[in-house]
Amino acid sequence: MVEQAAVLTALKTVNDPELHRDIVSLNMVRNLAVDGERVAMELVLTTPACPLRETIDKDVRTALAPLGVTEIEIDWGAEVRSTMREGGPKPIEGVRNVIAVASNKGGVGKSTVSVNLAVTLAKLGASVGLLDADITGPNIPTMLGIEGGILASGEQGLKALDAHGIKAVSLGFVLPPGTPVVWRGPMIGSGVRQLMHDVDWGDLDYLIVDLPPGTSDASMSMAQEALIAGAVVVSTPSKVSIEDASKAVSMFDRLGVPIFGVVENMTSDIFGRGGAREAAESLGVEFLGEIPLSAAVRQGGDEGVPVVIAEPESEQTQAFIHLAEQVAARCSVLQFAGEAGVL
Secondary structure (H helix, E strand, O other): OOOHHHHHHHHOOOEOOOOOOEOOOOOOEEEEEEEOOEEEEEEEEOOOOOOOHHHHHHHHHHHHHHHOOOEEEEEEEEOOOOOOOOOOOOOOOOEOOEEEEEOOOOOOOHHHHHHHHHHHHHHOOOOEEEEEOOOOOOOHHHHHOOOOOOOOEEOOEEEOEEEOOEEEEEHHHOOOOOOOOOOOHHHHHHHHHHHHHOEEOOOEOEEEEEOOOOOOHHHHHHHHHOEEOEEEEEEOOOHHHHHHHHHHHHHHHHOOOOEEEEEEEEEEOOOEOOHHHHHHHHHOOOEEEEEEOOHHHHHHHHHOOOHHHHOOOOHHHHHHHHHHHHHHHHHHHHHHHOOOEEO
8 A cells, every 4th residue: 555655755756847846845736645556636837838747747657656656647737826026016917927028120020929929828728918018019909810909998997808818908909990109208108007007907827018129118118017027039030130139138138137038030041040049049048949931920910810820730839839838937937936027
């Protein structure tokens, strides 16, 4: 007969590969039950997008095998912690983690990455919101297929719109289509503030913020108004794009924002490949992968059906899954380390 104490001792030898702590001390093991040679438990991961679930599963089974356990039943769950902390900017109500997606240059596919990252995290089981902070060029309504959507008022504030499993907010839901936004800096800052704090986001594991290019007033407003878990910097393989992406990394570094890494978009024989990887290595930040160039990605944005929905088995979708898993994992590390920065 297998003793429960022995099972717990064995499980203490199993570490979370990202957090480098054992799964018992991390309180991942819940509702442990031992019946003869059968063991059942709930394993609560730090994110539903955990990239190392299979590794943990294998390690658990390996650790329990010497005890004579013949059957192991694992009920998987996830509990996303918050990177919000006291003493920082005002938290966004209901939001546990804010992730900025940025570049220092327009036209690199930053909004495409933001949309597909958000939708992918939702497909993996997280509750996700998407904030279009590009006040003067809001494209998110088109890319989610909800042009003409209207932000209605509710008891807790403006109601975010639902699309493809995520909640979305954009100034494009307020203005008639085609209306230019001719605002000075203070108005842009006020607009970003309202989109963050005057919206009923509900309960979100992750809020993806699609920032405008450059170090604009929108970015500085985020610096004052939100605690950012980390930033994803988007670049194409070209030298010009990489130079601007490097400036974005430097900006976040100066502001004390953790850099989750650099992702290379539009990788191809046409635009090149590997430039963002080399830049990440020289900057000392993580390289989060390549998004291969594909007409399907562009088509998904034009038609309002992201490629991760339209073509779930495509090479591009697999790249976005890899990106989402890496971002979620880095959030988890910060949640336990308490090292989230302020943007």
